[in-house]
Amino acid sequence: MLIAPLIVLICIGASSAHDPLFREEPKNQTVLLGHDVILRCVAEPSQSGETLRSQWKSSDGSLLGFRDEGVLAGYRGRYSYLRDGPDEKHLRIESVTLDDDGMFECQMMRPGIRGFRSSAYLTVVVPPSEMMLLNYRAGEVIQVNEGTTLNISCGATNAKPAVVLNWYVNGKVTTEGVHRWSKHNLNRTVTSYAALLWKPSRIDHKTVLTCEASHPPSEHHYRVNISLDVLYPSNAPRISIISGSSSAQAGDNVTMVCSTSGGNPPPNVTWFLNDRAIGTNFYYDYSTQETRNVYSMIVEADDNGAVYECRSRNRIGSEPLKDSIRLSIAYAPLGVDVHGESATRYGRPVLVHCRSRLSNPASRIKWLINGQPVRSSDESQHEQPSGTITISNLTINPSDTIVNRHHINVECIAENERGRSSKQHTIRILAPPMEPRIYGMDGEALLEGEMLNLTCEAHGGNPLATLSWFRGVDKLKETRSTASGDTSQSTVSFILDRTMNNQQVRCEAENGALDEPLVATKTITVLFPPRRVVVRQDERTRRQMIAGEPTQLICIVPSSNPAAEISWQFSSSDHPVTLRGENKLNKTSRENGGFEVENVLEFTPTLDMDGSDVKCIASHPLWSDQKVTPFPLNIFYAPQMTVDGPVTIVVDEGDSFKENLTVRANPAIATWKWRKNGIPFENTVGAIFARGAVLSGRSVSGFDSGLYTLIAANSIGSVNVSLRLTVKYAARVTHITSPVMAASGEEVVMECEVDGVPRINGMVKWLRGDTVIDTVSFDGQTRAVLRLNASQETSGAYTCVADNGVGKPNRTTAYLLVSRAPSITRHASLLRAAGPLGGRARLRCRAHAVPDATFHWSIQSDSGPIRYNNTKYSFYEVQLDHSTFESVLWISGLDQLDYQRTVKCVAMNRLGEDVVQITVGPPTAPDVPVDLRVANSSRSSLTLVWVPGFDGGSEQVFQVRYQIPGENVYHTINSTSPKVEIRGLNVAQLYEVAVRAVNARGAASDYSRPSLSAYTRDENDVDISAVSQKKDSFPRSLMVTFCIGGALLLIINCLLLCYMQRHQRKKKLQEKTEMVRKTNSTGGDVRPVQMYGALTNTESAYRPDSANTNRSELAYEPPSEDDQSVRTMIEVNPNGYVQQVDRSAFYDPECLVEYGFNHVVRQNRLRGDGPTYANMPYPEPPTVDRVSMGTHSVGYPESGTLTRATDVGPLGSSRRIHIPRVIEASTANNYQGGLNNNGASQIMSTFMQPGGVHTAPLDYSHIDGDLV
Structure with missing residues (x-):
């Protein structure tokens, strides 16, 4: 119904002039972002009363519709129509946004009259979202060097219209160096920037720069400030002396002041001497802006000519400003140094040098010889940085000078106006001594190792002679020298050795008056045995000794004094044998001047000599001991075995062994060859390793048994030896018939075949449970055949046991599976399922059947079973073992109806079927685990097992807690399986254990009760007690009290019963009571x-x-x-x-x-x-x-x-x-x-x-x- 009027309104042209059909046309408005605005639109009233149809068009061109009033759809509920009369329609916009900026149009029409419209522009004003400085923080103080151009930019972001930015210096607007630009954003806002280029000077220090943003439409003003810290250097420093002067005497007090003015920051004023800071304490006067550093000192001689420098610097890295002053200090000469010869001979002139140390002013030098003044024309002065040095030379001729007791005394004196200094020098006059003489040796021969003492004397000389001892070219250091009157004496002691034989010992006497020393000599003769005796074979015997073949040994004594006497000695277990060889050589040796002797022994070696020694003995009656050199006899022979006959080794399977077949041979065995059962092998065969004469095995098996032969050979001959290895291994089942499926009544045959070493009778047998089956036929010692009639009674597991007495018996289980109908397991964890509303639940149906089982799932009140997987139900099947099958059904999207209906599982095969009902409910806490028991124990651990309960609808873990009775400390272990091993326990300690289940939803069951008590094993790994549930003792005193109270109650009841029987006088009860009494009395x-x-x-x-x-x-x-x-x-x-x-x-x-x-x-x-x-x-x-x-x-x-x-x-x-x-x-x-x-x-x-x-x-x- 709205489409036709809407098209008409769109097609009607709008007039820019005032339309007489409007009483109030919309007006352009400017609104601040986020504020509300109302666009008014009123039409002239209709004389004929026609209905007015009107709507608004938004700034984005969308028509808002003909709704009378109220909130309009869209625009997040910000647009709404307002009407105060039938001819009005105002548009209210709440929380204006930038999207509302634009032209809005009011459209109206009446039936029979043309449509009319009027537009108004809504301007959205946005103040800047942020006023900031670029690269700086508002309000901070920035440091800038004087004369450095500073570029500071400010900005105002996201304003509409753009803001006006101005820069102020200390509150005064500035236009010089100001550059402005802006950036238009996609949302029609503008970000404006203004940059100020400013080159500050020191007068601009602490100047405040302000950036102001004006936004006239919103009447907002924003400012950001920044302060300048202008850095500039100070004036050049100035030095003044306020105490003393630059020319002072040593010991005076001199005070110097260094001052400078200005500088930001205030400068650091420091005194320096030789580029080393000596005074860093300065202070700054804020009133005069002057920095001063005062340095006071007591001047010394070292300060003469010193340059003190004052440096001013107020920034690190800048070049300091400097001023300096040089001091002049007057002081006496600091000392005198005299250099020259301290000894001379008669007639030879002596030159003496005198040098004054630093002084100011320069010193003058005077000479005194034996107290008498002497002139010297050789004098010079040398300027130094801190004073002057004076040098004078004097030549003295002993022939022209009075000599007192062979000495001349010379004194040098240096002086100036401030004082004097002097130093003496003594010159000795030299004279030669007489010839030296040696005492203590009369030419006799001495044995090596004896002590020799010699004394040397020399008379006269000035100074007395210095005596030195020499042996050959070596100077002896261990000497003792003395002087008495005009005689010098020196003693030396040393131990004789063979190197001193025929050597000369000399004593040298010398002093300053001699150009060459005076010498006395003696020759030493030393007796010594040989230091070594060399034994070797004759070159003609090829350096080999073969048993039974003649050979020769040569004994050589390189050097001895006198010549050595040679004898030979053979080592023997009974008694040694001594022989004498033939001397082939006896001559003088170059070694230590002794004699060289060579002796030859010829003999025939035997096998028993191998490894023994023959000794060459060198001796002489003049020696205190003899020299003995053993020579090991290395006798070559063919390989020899240390054992006779074959070797037998018996080991268990899996064990390791190592057998060393000792073979005696010289030279060593060149080749080792091994054979197993006559077949050669290299190094390894099976688990057997052959390395030389060692045969070893690691984790051997029965396949390693056999006859091993070793063939050993060397260059002389060969030998062989045999070793028989027998590996005993535990009997094990090698073949078993399993599983066997049969129908009830069929005859089945189950075979078990074993292998093992040794093989014994009865090493294979069949068991049912722990009972041995006697009706078994045997095929030899390793095969047992079991014939059974298949039935439900004979169905199940049969164990074949292989045992030959080695290791543990080997058990293998075979299964006889007799066809049977399915039987569904009805365990608590399988009869229930749980899941949250909207979630999933898992239902498991487990059945035992042979040969197989199929499952069908159905839901209560549904017409048929679930045939296919879908979004609601999905299922799959899995076989757990030979006769156990399981089907899993997943129910998704759980609702209350699923909680109210049971799920039926039918397990069937061709022999029958079984049915179980499973309920589904909301998640619950898991059930308490049951049957907590100890499966195994050791000295430090317990292995616990239990039966899990229903998991509550989600995966569960188990918490096992344990403690020592009487302690308040509990320990907890988590496990995902119904089995856990607790380690780190005490030996032979009682522990109490409980277990609970916690599922994935955090719900937990109670801990299992009663608690379980168990002991760890003792030190001998003995189980000191079996596991039992803990018993709480019943107090004996309470038991006695109950017994006494019960007896009293029984007596009272008997009395009351007798009383009631008498009064009720019930004959029948009396008769029966009497009959019972008679029966008891007659023993019936x-x-x-x-x-x-x-x-x-x-x-x-x-x-x-x-x-x-x-x-x-x-x-x-x-x-x-x-x-x-x-x-x-x-x-x-x-x-x-x-x-x-x-x-x-x-x-x-x-x-x-x-x-x-x-x-x-x-x-x-x-x-x-x-x-x-x-x-x-x-x-x-x-x-x-x-x-x-x-x-x-x-x-x-x-x-x-x-x-x-x-x-x-x-x-x-x-x-x-x-x-x-x-x-x-x-x-x-x-x-x-x-x-x-x-x-x-x-x-x-x-x-x-x-x-x-x-x-x-x-x-x-x-x-x-x-x-x-």
Whole structure:
């Protein structure tokens, strides 16, 4: 209906002049961004009353429609129509944006009259979003060097229209050096910039530069400021002296002042001496802007000519300004140095140099000889930076000078106006000594190692002679020299050795008066044995000694004094043999001047000599000892074995061995060759390694058995030896028939073949469970054949055991699978599924069948099964083992209807089918894990296993906590599988353990109760006790109190009963009572009785929040008759007699009871809606044996099931009852506080005959009740 008028309005031309049909036309408006605006449009009223049709067109050309009033669609609800009358239509725009900037048009029309329109321009004003300085921060102070051009830019962003930018210097606008530009943005805003180029001087220090942005449409003004810190240098420094002068004397106090003015920052004024800072303390006067540094010192001689410099600098890196001053200090000469010869001979002139040290002014030099002044014409002065040095030379002729006791004393004196200094020099006059003489040796021969003492004397001379000892060309240092009167004496002592034989010892006497020393000599003769004796073979024997062939040995004594006497000695186990050879050579040796001797021995070596020594002995009667040199005999011979006959080695399979076949040979074996069973091999064959004479094996197997032969050869001959290796390995199954599928009634054959060494009778046998099957036929020692008639009774696992006494028996399981209809496992974790609304739930259906099973899923109230995967349902199947199959159904998009309907799973094959109903519900907490037990233990670890419960609809992990009883510290371990090993435990320590489940949603079950107690093994790795559930001891005092109270109550009841019988006078009861009394007195039969009491798990009742709950703590709970009382039920037989009860009748083979508990189980109250024996299948009597929990377990109701048995097999199968375990201290830790006990602490059972209800084998020690 709106299309035709809209087309008409669009097609009507608009007039720029005022249209008389408008009473109020829209007006151009300017609005600030974000504000509201109203565009008014009013038409002239219609005289005839026609209806006005009107609308607005937006700035983007869109028509806003003919709606009467209210918020318009689009534009985020900012556009709306306003009407104060039928001829008005105003457009209200809230929170104006830049998109609203533009032309708006009001369009109106009346029937029969032309359309008319009027436009108005809406201008959106945007103040600048930010005012900033480029490259600087507003309000900061920037440092700039004097005369450096500064470029500062400011900007105002995103304004509409553009802002006006001006620069101010200390509040005054400036246009010089200002450059402006702008940038237009896509949203029609403008970003404006203004740059100021400014070259500041020192008068512009602390000047404030301001950038102002004016935006007239919005009447906004923005400013940013920046301050200048102009850096400029100070004036040149000036030095003045305020105490003393630049010309002073040593010891005066001189104070110097260095000052400078100006500078930003204030300068650093420092005193320097030789480019080293000596005065850095300065101060700045803010009033005069002057910086001063005052330096005061006591001047010394070193300060003469010193240049002190003052430096001023106010910026790092800039060149400092400098001023300097030079000081002149007057001081006496600092000393005198005299140089010249200190000794001379008569008639030889001596030149003496005298040098004054620094002085100011220059010094003059005077000479004194033996106290008498002497002139010197050779004098000069040398200027130095800090003073003057004076030098004078004097030549002295001893012949012209009076000599006093061979000495001349010379003194040099330097002086000036400030003082004087002097130094003396002594010159000695030299004279030669007399010839020296040596005492202490008269020419006799001495033995090597003896001490020789010599003395040398020389008389006269000035100075006395200096005596030195020489042996050959070597100067002896270990001497002792003395002087007495005009005699010099020197003594030397040294130990003689062979190198001194025939050497000369000389004594030299010298002093300054001699050009060549005076010499005295002596010759030394030393007796010495040989230092070494060399034994070698004759060159003609090829340097080899072969057993049985003659050979020669040569003994050489290189040097001895006198000549050595040679003898030979052969080592022997019985007694040594001494022989004498023939001397072939005896001559003078060049070594130490001794004698060289060569002796030859000829003999025939034997095999026994190999490895022994022959000794060459050099001796002489004049020597204190003899020199012996052994010569090892290396006798060559063919290889020899150290053992006779073949070697036998027996090892177990998997072990390692190493056998060294010792072969004796010389030279060493050149080739080693090995053969196995006559076949050569190199280094390795199988697990056997051959290296030379060593045969070893690593992890050997039966394939390595055999006869190994070693052939060893050298250059002389060869030998061989054999070794027989036998590897014993444990018997193992090499072939077994499995699995075997057959129909019931068929005859099947199952074979088992084994291998092992040694082979013995009975090394292979078949077992069913732990029972050996006797009806087995054997084929030799290694093959056993089992023939069976296939039936459900014979179906299952059969074990073939291979055992030959080596290692552990090898067990291999074979399966006889007899065709059977599917049987669905009804475990708690499989009968329920959970998932959140809108999420997914996984349903699992597991069945046992042979040969296979197929699954069909259907939903309650649906017409048929689920045939295909779709978005709601998807399923797949998997085979878990030979006879176990599982189908998984995923339900997606869960809703309340899925929670209300059950899902049926049908497992079928050609032999039959089985059906189970599975419920789906919302996510819950996981069920408490059950059957927590110890699977293995060691000295420091425990391995725990348990049976998981329902996971609550998501993946679950298990938390195991343990502690040492009595401690308050708990330890927790997480595990994703129902098995965990706790390590790092103490040896032979009792631990308490509990486990709970936590699923992925964070929901957690309670910890398992009762807690498990277990011991780690002791130091000898002995299991000191078996695992048992913890028993809480019942206080003996409380038991005695209960017994006494019960006896009193019984007596009172008897009295009341007697009283009631007398007063009621019921004849029938009296007759029956009398009959019972007579029967008891006559010893007749006893009537059947019932026992009613409490069978406990030997665990006291626990409150949810306490580990030590007693009855006083349970006072607040509503007591129940079953857990607060003990009843005795008596059935009176109409025949009036009591029967004896057979204990075996307390178990009914056709009845199984499970007690169901709801949430009130925590209050120890039994449910009344649990299953009863009336509607349960009738299993066979239980076989009491060792139970290992398999993959199947009974399905528990959601509230949990309490039963006397620890392990329960699947319903419909042979029911297993857990044997009560022997109580042992065990190693698991239990939490003691904050736990919920979801299992009943007591199980109330009634034992009847016949059809009595039982949940465990009867143990009279556990009956907590009365037997009447």
